Amino acid sequence: MVDSGALVWRRPEPHDHARIMAVIDDWWGGRSMRAMVPRLFLEHFRGTSYIVDDEDGSLAAFVIAFASADDPLTTYVHFIGVDPARRGRGLGHELYARVAGEARARGATRLKAVTSTVNTASQAFHRSVGFEVAEPVPDYDGPAEARVPMTLHLD
Ligand SMILES: CC(C)(COP(=O)(O)OP(=O)(O)OC[C@H]1O[C@@H](n2cnc3c(N)ncnc32)[C@H](O)[C@@H]1OP(=O)(O)O)[C@@H](O)C(=O)NCCC(=O)NCCS
Numbered sequence: 001m002v003d004s005g006a007l008v009w010r011r012p013e014p015h016d017h018a019r020i021m022a023v024i025d026d027w028w029g030g031r032s033m034r035a036m037v038p039r040l041f042l043e044h045f046r047g048t049s050y051i052v053d054d055e056d057g058s059l060a061a062f063v064i065a066f067a068s069a070d071d072p073l074t075t076y077v078h079f080i081g082v083d084p085a086r087r088g089r090g091l092g093h094e095l096y097a098r099v100a101g102e103a104r105a106r107g108a109t110r111l112k113a114v115t116s117t118v119n120t121a122s123q124a125f126h127r128s129v130g131f132e133v134a135e136p137v138p139d140y141d142g143p144a145e146a147r148v149p150m151t152l153h154l155d
Pocket of ligand 1: 027082088091092094115119126128
């Protein structure tokens with residue numbers, strides 16, 4: 001069930017970059033993730049992304065997604081994160097439901113994402129959403145940087 005009574009859903013603003021930077025390494029279990037979400041995503045992909053604020057103004061969750069510039073059938077989800085204190089209550093699924101609904105309305109037939117091989121929780125979460133989780137692709141993002149491609153079919 002989504003505990004959404006106290007949550008405010010909106011599009012990101014550039015100032016949200018600093019708020020995401022303040023929590024992202026903690027939310028990703030201490031991994032160094034800050035370089036993965038440069039401010040450009042909060043300036044140029046606002047209309048396909050979401051920020052979820054708690055009513056006290058703290059960041060509850062975010063998703064950064066965009067329509068593929070080269071493949072109109074694909075919406076790519078770059079990052080999705082939920083405050084550890086709010087996990088397991090459907091917020092991640094709700095973020096994906098909104099992104100998928102809007103992608104479908106644009107005529108997209110699939111969501112794509114990649115995750116790291118070590119992030120088995122992300123793989124499990126994406127499976128629970130309905131994504132197909134492929135075998136890791138070696139050197140996907142450079143030497144020894146394997147990634148796990150994931151696809152959610154919308155039709
Ligand atoms: C992945 C993440 C976004 C899920 O958000 P959430 O709000 O907890 O997700 P939901 O409550 O909608 O869905 C939970 C379901 O996902 C799956 N899941 C989530 N985390 C899991 C984990 N650590 N191990 C196994 N399954 C997991 C389960 O099926 C779970 O259902 P259950 O609670 O009934 O078992 C959140 O855990 C997170 O922010 N993780 C750190 C950031 C990250 O790795 N993001 C993804 C890569 S970009």
